[in-house]
Amino acid sequence: AQSVTQLDSHVSVSEGTPVLLRCNYSSSYSPSLFWYVQHPNKGLQLLLKYTSAATLVKGINGFEAEFKKSETSFHLTKPSAHMSDAAEYFCVVSDGGSQGNLIFGKGTKLSVKP
């Protein structure tokens, strides 16, 4: 069975400092992995996705994530936080093994201090 764990429910950083949002997964198959962002009272927007190509994936707004099979991790990073990055972030795993089989993490709320 597949699962996804976001290790921090809340992360707080200062503007201009690096961002690290942690995600670990468990999957019986070669997984596809996604990061989505949600601003308050809005829908989710895709940041980036990993689908067994390059292990370092670049996304929108300067975010990137590295797939590490040995550590079963897919952490999201950004070199320098901006105030507009304050939002909730969801790590998602899909093994494509059955229809509709996407598992969402519980989310990490990112706060950015001026």
Place this chain on the structure above:
Amino acid sequence: DGGITQSPKYLFRKEGQNVTLSCEQNLNHDAMYWYRQDPGQGLRLIYYSQIVNDFQKGDIAEGYSVSREKKESFPLTVTSAQKNPTAFYLCASSIQGRLSGANVLTFGAGSRLTVL
């Protein structure tokens, strides 16, 4: 611009009433989904549809019903049988009928339902 439109954005319901949330997409996507979001819980799948006139239950379908009479529309009814309906409801769609590894969801802006 193509996208997903959910309405209403906010909805209040008295206990015992059924309510229907609208979801319309103009992306020509085959598949559509309904998720429920509660604080600290992530998203949980209620129902999904891979093709017109067909839909399947997700993880938490009890107390909900859907229809898919048109490709662009996937309304969700929250019935009085749903014990705890207060939540944020998100509709999504994807190009392919099957959630393959590379398939990406496009989300609507959500509907917030509050039971009084």
